[in-house]
Structure formats: structure tokens, C-alpha cells
Amino acid sequence: MRASEREARPRRGRWLLIGNSRWHWAAPTAEGLQCWSREPRGADHPTGEHLLAWAAVGPVPARSDLDPGRRLSLADVPLAAAPPWLGVDRALVAWQAWQDCGLPVLVADAGTALSLTRVDGLGRFAGGRILAGAALQWKALAAGTALLPDLEPSAGPGVDGHPPEAAWPCETAAAMRVGVVAGLAAAVGAAWEDARREEPRCRLRITGGDGAALAERLGLTPEPDLALRALARLRPAPGP
Structure with missing residues (x-):
């Protein structure tokens, strides 16, 4: 993701879903919603004034500015x-x-x-x-066998960041x-x-x-x- 793309996204009026491994974001645009996902980083932690609503199924950082009053259950x-x-x-x-x-x-x-x-x-x-x-199955195969490799998921085209096989x-x-x-x-x-x-x-x-x-x-x-x-x-x- 280029810095210019991050700067183009509005700082106000965002939505957030915290998943088990990635954070999923949306922001309003003239055409509808602009959505993106990434691994959580400190710079992604929004303040209450920037977030319209959020929900979580994954771990919520102990030290964050997420407003509990805007959390959907x-x-x-x-x-x-x-x-x-x-x-x-x-x-x-x-x-x-x-x-x-x-x-x-x-x-x-x-x-x-x-x-x-x-x-x-x-x-x-x-x-x-x-x-x-997919990622859990690959990890289980690697952990439960002697010879199969541990596949590390990565961002990119296709599952695990690979093109179709x-x-x-x-x-x-x-x-x-x-x-x-x-x-x-x-x-x-x-x-x-x-x-x-x-x-x-x-x-x-x-x-x-x-x-x-x-x-x-x-x-x-x-x-x-x-x-x-x-x-x-x-x-x-x-x-x-």
C-alpha cells in the first residue's frame, strides 16, 4: 500500500472489523465504500472520533483508543x-x-x-x-508430519499469496x-x-x-x- 493511498483515505467516518488475524477497514466514498484489510499495526489504531462503529472476533489490543460505546455486538x-x-x-x-x-x-x-x-x-x-x-490446515499439516513444509500465508493474488496452481x-x-x-x-x-x-x-x-x-x-x-x-x-x- 502506497503512502499516498493511505493519505487519500478519510480519517473520519470509518468502520472496523477486527478479525482473528487481520483488521478490516471501510471508509465512505462518493461511489460507496472503500474497503481494505491488513495486519494490525500501531498506526492503524483509531481514536474514537475517527470511528463510526467497530466489531471484533479477534483479540482487541489492551491499550487502544477504541470507543466501547461504538462497538457492535x-x-x-x-x-x-x-x-x-x-x-x-x-x-x-x-x-x-x-x-x-x-x-x-x-x-x-x-x-x-x-x-x-x-x-x-x-x-x-x-x-x-x-x-x-486454509492457513490453519497448512499449519496442522506441517505440525503433524515430519516432511511437509510450514506454509506462511502472505498478501498477494490467490490463497497464500500465490497465483493459481x-x-x-x-x-x-x-x-x-x-x-x-x-x-x-x-x-x-x-x-x-x-x-x-x-x-x-x-x-x-x-x-x-x-x-x-x-x-x-x-x-x-x-x-x-x-x-x-x-x-x-x-x-x-x-x-x-
Whole structure:
């Protein structure tokens, strides 16, 4: 990210979602929302006057200027029938996806974990599934075997910062990348088939940092900013 791009972003009227490994930001523009994600750094810590609303599923820094009065919790997300244990990130993406289509929807949020969240045609939480995301699976493979490498995720195109691989790689690290991503995409596809057997009108929405790679395999368009759009919708920026 160039310094000029950071300076161009408005300091007021931002939204923040603290994830397990990255912080996700949004700021209003004339065209809608400008969204970006990055690992947390000291310079990213906003003061209360700069933040319209924030939510967190990952660790909140002990020493920060985040205003607790502007924090959204599960109770602030109008997702009907949401159980009290549901993560606010799952509630945000599920509610926004249903707002967008008004139909039964399955949301695959591919982050540190891959969460699958169903919403019925009336906008009510209808259960879901959770499994380890790509980075967690790679770390488990490295930790549980003697010869497989530890793949370190990095920013860039594709999952793990790599371009799309061949379908059947010969190199070990590439085989791990392809195997995990293909497995996650297959899990999403199977969940969608299950959901459509119960509700044929069910739509599928894919979001999260690894969502683009999964969406490509499933022939869909990712929607990486569902959670931030929900935050902005629930706590809109003041008018001019």
C-alpha cells in the first residue's frame, strides 16, 4: 500500500472489523465504500472520533483508543433467531447477504476458519458448519508430519499469496496449496447442495480473505466486503 493511498483515505467516518488475524477497514466514498484489510499495526489504531462503529472476533489490543460505546455486538445485528453463541462476524455477513437477496442464503466466510451460515427465507438464522480455514490446515499439516513444509500465508493474488496452481502439482508446497483450497471449495459446494435439497431457492454467497480462490473454483463472484457493508448499514455515516 502506497503512502499516498493511505493519505487519500478519510480519517473520519470509518468502520472496523477486527478479525482473528487481520483488521478490516471501510471508509465512505462518493461511489460507496472503500474497503481494505491488513495486519494490525500501531498506526492503524483509531481514536474514537475517527470511528463510526467497530466489531471484533479477534483479540482487541489492551491499550487502544477504541470507543466501547461504538462497538457492535451480536445483539446489535437484527438477524432473527440468532443464538447467543453466534460470532458477530457470522451474524453480520449472514444478515447482509439476506438483505441483498431476500431469499434463503448460505454464506461461506473463508477466513482463519471457514464458517458456513444459513439464513432461511424469512431472514432467520438456520444453522451452519465450521471447519479450519486454509492457513490453519497448512499449519496442522506441517505440525503433524515430519516432511511437509510450514506454509506462511502472505498478501498477494490467490490463497497464500500465490497465483493459481496446476490441477496436479508435482512440488510439495504447491500440492498442499491446491489440496487444501480444493478441499475447502468442495466442502462449500457440498454444503450448498445440502441446503438446496431443503430449500431449492437457496443462494450461495462467498466472502472472507480466501473467498476469491473458493469462488473461482465454484464459478461464482466473491463478495469480500459483506461484513463491512453490514457495519456501514447498521451505523451509517452522517450526512453532509
